[in-house]
Amino acid sequence: MSIDVQNVVFRYPDGTTALEDVSLSFGAGERVAVVGQNGAGKTTLAKLMNGLLTPTEGRVVVNGVSTADQTTAMTARTVGYVFQNPDDQIFASTVEDELEYMPRYFKWNEEKTSAKLGRAVELTGIEEYLDVNPSDLPFAIKKFVAIATVIVNDCDYVILDEPTAGLDAIGTERLVDLVRELSDSGVGVITITHDMRFVADAFPRVVVMANRRLVMDGSAQTSSPPTRRSRPHGFAARRLRNCSATSAASPAHSRSPRSPGSWHESHPCPNGRRHRRRRRTGIDPPPVHRRRRHPRCQLRGRQRVPRTCCGEHHGMARSVQRNRH
Template sequence: MSLVELADVSYTYPGGVLAVDGVSLRVDAGESLAIIGQNGAGKTTTVKLMNGLLKPSSGRVLIGGEDTARRTAAQVARRVGYVFQNPDDQIFNTTVAKEISYGLKRLRLDAGESERRLDEAAALTGLGDRLEENPHDLPLSVRKFVTIAAVLAVDCEVLVLDEPTAGQDQAGLDRIAEIVEVMTGRGRAVVTITHDMEFVARHFARVVVMAERRVVTQGRAEEIFTDSAAMATARLARPAIVELADRLGLADVGLSLDALADAWRSRG
């Protein structure tokens, strides 16, 4: 059973703006899934439907086989955690520790388990020495990790990251990649919506391409990024490694730089 399934889902905002039109996709346990497309393609609406912030105008959204129509937004968010693109839309506490702990209080865990989760989330996001700082005083790149830590602590089955790499340096990118690896290794799923094709190519196994409020195609990352027609339809640039492989006549080596280098050397 998929953790999340969207079955022919459409959503129209108040005022009549159609944002998602007949979208079907699934999210499985232990997988990393990227949803890519231009602004206005329907990506953000799609993930908000996943975590209950929005309810479909038609079609069904299933979380662990249960229809979200029968659940409150809070109940769905307990299973599908959403990290907003702008951390200032989520942060409201006066210390990093309080921000991370806020969701834990609603779970009514014992003190020892709450402290363990706080410490683990802080360690994974690099915030262990900043717990008593005011998150509003931190740089934007660090504030993003505060909101990620707050969702990690709740231990949702699905972690949704909205443009997580924006504004990050290489150390931040490496940390996000580690979070994806750790969470999928635990059997959780990680979903991202992003314009960062290079990051997706390196760290996400499956890709959904959206354009004009619909899914254009979906499949393994190496299949999608070498599908010139699908990328052109969505008006997306292919990752640099795919362009390089094409120029070298090695388009079938996948998305690994090491594999590309080995294939080039084997040519003699």
Template sequence: MGAIELKNVTFAYPNGFIANENLTLSINSGERVAIVGQNGAGKTTAVKLMNGLNKPTKGNVFINGMNTKDKTTAQISSYVGYVFQNPDDQIFNSNVKKEIEYMLRYLKLDEKEIERRVGRAVELTGIQDFLHMNPYDVPYSTRKFISIAAILAIETPYIILDEPTAGQDMSGIKALTTLMNVLQDEGKSVITITHDMEFVSDNFSRVVAMANKQIIADGTARKIFWNHDVVKQAKIKKPQIGELASDLGLSEDIILRKELVDLLINKY
């Protein structure tokens, strides 16, 4: 089984600012992990260590046993795909199909394989109607799925999604959930940075909380959201259902709608 492993990793920028300090974390193949914490906690810097955009100042990062210090970012991109928070920071081609094909042509894949991978990525993201359009002529929410499709086409075993629900309506969030289910069924790992705690509680069994450049907790969503010290230190909020349960004076560690409904039915 493969894994992304950060071992005692510290990252400092050239000006000396330390963004991550002594991170130790292992994410196995097929896991779905949410990374949460306030802005400035070090989340984005940490995932950029995973895909080689950042190289550790101290410690080591391993991808399936491969030390990233020995590899270029381009080499690591075949293992770890990173979807930027803002698709406009990622997209640069004149139409959607060219955007999805770009890395595949860079890798010199044959036309049949390019066609297969593009078709699969388009199917998973539901962007069939936009293939021949300029990406900047489609809605922002769809543009995010275009950037996801471009990474899916590379078929990396690890995929990082940075704030995927930002700008999405309920339909888009449902599509993201379906997509993550498919990827996990295929044995791929999905690592997500998000401030959307409802999305976390509904979709992630494992949550990593960060604060002050460090990992402060790693466990189930229930364990994280009902640890008041972690919630306070990471400056996150419980899911709204959890807040409602607290307001109603219920002691059970509720984070899901169905749990609250079932409890209320049984109680009253």
């Protein structure tokens, strides 16, 4: 079983081209992240796999059947789609009614319905909200309710559109566990996201898109360095490598303190406490400054010594300094 995108070209009715000659394949149980700049064609590609859109040229084949040869409802039974905004797909008066809608539509028996609902509720952690109106829930909980409605359908593939938007660290951690559980059970998970930390933690395969085309298909570790001709590709690859390295070093992301022998120690300043306080980021040293001028004292126009600076880095006469102070 697989989703095969074969030389797909898609144009909207107004003539705008969203995809140009894209070919991909997604297997069952695979975890794939689709990343790229805004307008690269990520969401259009996902909707083509779900049957919401039909290719202008080429084919999208889901488990051996072309999406053009069946209705959107038939394709959606195999490829579930979770929208970025959960309000676009939640309509029932309670969470439990929302989860039971599709089993009733498919006329499942009570035993199968109970089993599917129990699994979806356990994976998403929404047990205490079954009797609550979804409109009264926080945005983050509604996202998990929307994910649960797709899991209940027992789809072979699940597409998540910006799933970490609006989630805190605890919600993102639960989402990572959910993605891994689905993959281990044979469900393919495809996500569209800009959250590179989430990608590095949960998705071994990364597809990078830019300018309506596929520019990279691999892992964060095998990404090529950035180039002038494909800057979005290189930027995403670099972000992924940084996140992967940080995740491997420590589970929790924390900034490392500035090491001894830093810029401040090699450029002593009697009044340097004020400068160091403003530049205490713990990531990179400050930018290189011009000779004989302190970086925090560079003012537009004439070279002046402000009151907050010691003045010794400017090489000016103390008399001038006293007059200005």
